[in-house]
Amino acid sequence: MLDTTPSQTVGPFFAFGLPFEGGGDVVPFGTPGAITLYGTVRDGAGAPVPDALLEFWQAGPDGRLPTRPGSLHRDGRSFTGFARVPTDRAGDYHLRTLRPAAPTGSPQAPHLAVTVFARGLLHHLFTRVYFPNHVDANAADPLLSALDDERRATLIAVPDGGPTGPGYRFDVRLQGPGETVFLDLSTHGLAQPPVATAETPA
Amino acid sequence: MSAPQQPATQREVSVEIAAAAAGPPLPGGHPDRAYSPYRSTALRAPQQPLVVSPPSLTELAAPVFGPRDVAPLDADLTRHHAGEPLGERIIVTGRVLDGDGRPVRNQLVEIWQANASGRYRHDGDQHPAPLDPNFTGGGRALTDDDGRYRFVTIRPGAYPWRNHHNAWRPAHIHFSLFGTAFTQRLVTQMYFPGDPLFGLDPIFQSVTDEKAQQRLVAAYDHDVTRSEWALGYSWDIVLDGAHATPPDTDDGDRD
Numbered sequence: 001m002l003d004t005t006p007s008q009t010v011g012p013f014f015a016f017g018l019p020f021e022g023g024g025d026v027v028p029f030g031t032p033g034a035i036t037l038y039g040t041v042r043d044g045a046g047a048p049v050p051d052a053l054l055e056f057w058q059a060g061p062d063g064r065l066p067t068r069p070g071s072l073h074r075d076g077r078s079f080t081g082f083a084r085v086p087t088d089r090a091g092d093y094h095l096r097t098l099r100p101a102a103p104t105g106s107p108q109a110p111h112l113a114v115t116v117f118a119r120g121l122l123h124h125l126f127t128r129v130y131f132p133n134h135v136d137a138n139a140a141d142p143l144l145s146a147l148d149d150e151r152r153a154t155l156i157a158v159p160d161g162g163p164t165g166p167g168y169r170f171d172v173r174l175q176g177p178g179e180t181v182f183l184d185l186s187t188h189g190l191a192q193p194p195v196a197t198a199e200t201p202a
Numbered sequence: 203m204s205a206p207q208q209p210a211t212q213r214e215v216s217v218e219i220a221a222a223a224a225g226p227p228l229p230g231g232h233p234d235r236a237y238s239p240y241r242s243t244a245l246r247a248p249q250q251p252l253v254v255s256p257p258s259l260t261e262l263a264a265p266v267f268g269p270r271d272v273a274p275l276d277a278d279l280t281r282h283h284a285g286e287p288l289g290e291r292i293i294v295t296g297r298v299l300d301g302d303g304r305p306v307r308n309q310l311v312e313i314w315q316a317n318a319s320g321r322y323r324h325d326g327d328q329h330p331a332p333l334d335p336n337f338t339g340g341g342r343a344l345t346d347d348d349g350r351y352r353f354v355t356i357r358p359g360a361y362p363w364r365n366h367h368n369a370w371r372p373a374h375i376h377f378s379l380f381g382t383a384f385t386q387r388l389v390t391q392m393y394f395p396g397d398p399l400f401g402l403d404p405i406f407q408s409v410t411d412e413k414a415q416q417r418l419v420a421a422y423d424h425d426v427t428r429s430e431w432a433l434g435y436s437w438d439i440v441l442d443g444a445h446a447t448p449p450d451t452d453d454g455d456r457d
Binding site for chain 1: 230231232233240253258259266269270272301302313320325326342376378387388390409412413417440444
């Protein structure tokens, strides 16, 4: 095994390097079934985080993960499965996408994979967006079913008629009350119940 | 809101850096997110332990990028404007590998950096150093079949920041990497060899293991240097994170 290159913070000045035109448009405007997924990123004091960057990666409504190149250059018709959105001055982000289905053979309920970057985060954070509609699948999901009610709720988007159509709110709390569940995905596919990791000492 | 505090001195921060370095390093040499010498971590590092979860099929796949996303000129940051930027022209190249040493092929590498004066093209950068009309500082490249990327840029300057009194960042280039799985996502910074600011910088020192620190530092490489044109630096990047072993069945066109 080669030794890993360590992580460093994304810093405050990524705006001219990482965000791209249409970064929140996983599907074009007007796509049937499109939803707005939006929310606010907050810090441990509850203050909005205006310099976070979120990435989302997901299967489509058919449960397929996109394999066509082209995630940075939006062609105005394709579902790309990938979004990259910076938060604005109010700590808000939003993207337009389709609700995913679970890939075939997936033990998990349908979800979006999320990465959170920010100044002050020395290493990005992984989390997931689940949807409340999938009651049975969520109940069987290995991650959700191992969490208590309060923590599980941080991973489930809240339906809320958005400004541009059906909306789901997914807030990210980096620290403190209602802290979002963040994931250690470093295990190599071993089925084991979620447990606390020693990576971040309390 | 908390009351304004007197900024710490470098000496005080250096004491904290030394204390943090005494603990055992985290797996992979990654920083502890709750690293107090870097003040912005205080309200942004989660307090709850991460929840260990096997990666999902979604997380074991990754976004796909191609020639439509990245133009050849995107990797030459000295040619994004009408004129040549000021500063020392450099070539930065290396390979993106997974933990097993396999090249990460045809995947996106993005960089962004300050100009030669240590100034970012960003409204939030108040450092009184000149912007360069011929330098923006963002670049993109796709790795080749060997996992290799190559950028032409200018060497960025060191710059002050407000973490503590008289705080300066060592010169660095920000890198963003994707692997074959979303779990391998990495954002990091590449540094230049022999920088006298390494010992003083809380972000560099947040990687507490000295060997791991060295994995953030590029090597001067005379084989990369181009005669009468640009100095060369080599920097390989190794991604961790769970990933599926690439299937052998549908890639018979590989050697």
